[in-house]
């Protein structure tokens with residue numbers, strides 16, 4: 001919603017003006033009311049004064065008449081006379097003087113029989129008769145006003161003669177003088193008017209009887225045509241204007257006839273009042289306007305600096321959100337002033353806030369950096385970690401689209417690091433890793449990225465190389481550097497590393513793929529003996545893929561019992577006694593047919609399936625051995641092949657013990673075949689396991705002897721019983737002199753150590769003879785027999801073996 005902006009000064013102004021307006025409205029109505037009140041008071045006073053004055057004047061006239069009648073009747077001596085005749089005569093005589101002095105117009109003398117004894121006029125008004133009746137009745141004087149063409153006061157006074165008879169003297173006197181004296185004493189214009197009887201008063205129907213200022217009266221009455229309530233007019237008077245003058249008319253009732261009412265009207269000029277009122281109003285308005293303007297200016301000048309400061313602050317505060325702390329502090333929010341106000345406090349608080357926010361911001365940045373470090377760097381070596389690798393490599397791969405060159409990824413794995421760790425503890429292992437990291441770091445260019453991938457694995461990214469040769473150069477440099485022994489504490493370690501290299505200029509490959517390809521290549525390098533680099537080839541991936549597929553299949557094959565053993569006999573060279581059999585694994589794949597072990601065992605190596613499969617082989621060998629014993633073949637043993645992983649499996653010893661218990665068989669019936677490779681992978685542990693198994697009664701054979709790079713020297717440390725010369729030497733022994741030499745010297749040395757020598761792969765009689773002549777103990781090979789499937793074994797033994805000896809020695813002789 002877009003709301004209108006109304007500044008605080010304006011709001012304040014509105015508030016003040018509103019208050020002022022309210023107050024002034026109150027004041028003005030109060031003073032107007034006061035003025036009104038004053039005016040009403042004036043009107044009342046005028047009316048009362050008029051009424052009082054009128055009644056005084058009237059009474060004076062009335063009294064004069066009464067006194068005159070009383071004193072006159074005394075002079076005449078009415079009360080000493082039997083009739084009123086002398087009175088009427090005296091009245092007639094004095095009437096003229098009476099008219100002159102008392103302003104009397106007419107006189108009537110009426111006796112108790114209502115007979116007019118004397119009268120000055122021709123007629124006797126009804127009022128006179130009524131007066132007479134009344135006065136005769138109450139024997140008191142009576143007066144009242146009667147208006148017609150003018151208004152007159154009728155005063156009736158009783159007189160008593162000697163006989164106690166009463167007569168009434170009634171005199172009428174004009175009120176003109178009374179009205180005139182009113183005009184003089186009240187300083188008001190006075191008029192007598194008559195209006196038709198009724199509730200309302202219409203000014204147009206007013207008849208003027210007499211007036212002190214006839215012309216003015218006419219003018220005043222000429223202009224108000226409307227009807228007025230008579231009662232209200234009598235109470236409040238009427239205000240009428242004439243030209244610039246204002247008049248107040250007060251009505252006093254004089255007399256009433258059947259058709260008309262007579263009033264005495266007091267006319268006062270109230271222009272002064274009106275003017276006072278008007279000028280007061282104007283004065284009030286001007287004063288108010290002045291106050292408004294002054295206040296508005298005051299409010300503006302007082303509040304606008306506030307508003308400016310507030311707006312300043314409001315404009316500056318968002319800077320804090322934008323983290324522009326320095327800019328914020330440059331805004332002049334503080335002012336130099338003796339007095340401090342709320343805005344100063346606010347500005348101070350904002351300043352303080354800016355410092356605290358800045359501090360907070362710094363801390364956050366610091367913490368963020370630390371977190372980034374933790375997230376992106378390896379704590380031990382200080383090298384970037386896997387997260388950083390992923391991040392950078394993703395970016396690099398994406399950048400390949402715009403580039404002509406490529407990227408190289410090197411996957412490093414320290415050889416035999418685990419052994420160092422196990423034998424010398426993690427502390428030394430860590431030092432070793434740190435040194436390894438240093439070597440890697442110093443072997444690469446600044447643009448290159450070296451990361452610790454995890455454990456003893458490192459990944460190096462060469463972000464811009466144009467061929468694999470540059471990656472190879474780096475790998476070689478690292479390999480060379482690792483040839484130097486590493487000193488950790490008091491020990492000196494020779495640690496080599498295996499490196500897998502991949503080069504790519506293809507943006508379609510994902511960063512993860514590059515790392516896993518390099519990993520695969522590293523694995524190949526390791527398999528080839530370590531301390532070397534291998535370049536990734538797509539076949540390697542196929543192998544890995546195969547392996548993954550195979551692993552799944554092996555699981556199924558175990559469940560579906562697709563594995564079996566073939567047994568190849570071993571005979572003593574001298575007397576062809578059956579020493580035993582080597583158990584060789586066979587896989588009857590439902591689709592691929594028979595899969596030779598060479599095709600799946602090396603692939604399965606290092607997988608848990610190989611261990612499972614190995615245990616299956618062992619159990620089967622125990623079963624077969626039980627059968628042999630049942631058949632009476634008591635002196636034979638079965639040689640079981642163990643891969644490195646199987647051999648180093650921590651459950652091996654327990655498992656073999658279990659089998660021994662379960663089949664109630666002695667360990668002497670079994671020979672465990674280990675390759676030199678197995679033994680060197682973790683020599684200390686191998687010796688430990690060998691010793692344990694040896695104690696139980698198992699014997700050991702070193703398989704494929706001569707293909708590894710170990711010497712006979714370390715064989716002395718091991719509880720080895722048998723050495724099996726690798727068949728590759730046997731195959732060419734008669735043609736290849738060096739093979740022959742190797743075989744013969746091996747036999748000699750082995751015999752010297754007091755061990756037994758087995759020659760495997762013996763295919764010809766000539767080989768057999770040569771070996772026999774040179775003191776070889778045991779012969780195994782196609783010459784005597786191919787490995788025999790278990791199903792055919794019973795038949796085979798029955799066919800070939802007699803009393804534990806080979807039945808047909810025909811071929812050799």
Ligand code: C2E
Pocket residue numbers: 568583584585596597598601617640641642643703704727760761762763780781782783787
């Ligand atoms: P190895 O332990 O050296 O086994 C001897 C191999 O030589 C067997 O091949 C055997 O059939 C073959 N052989 C024996 N005499 C002759 C001969 O006169 N001429 C020729 N050309 N070959 C002969 P096989 O059965 O194919 O086994 C290959 C390898 O598979 C074995 O080599 C062994 O390393 C591995 N292997 C076989 N069975 C097992 C097993 O149960 N466990 C483990 N870990 N490895 C096994």
Ligand code: CA
Pocket residue numbers: 582641673703
């Ligand atoms: Ca073997």
Ligand code: CA
Pocket residue numbers: 703704724726727760
């Ligand atoms: Ca072998």
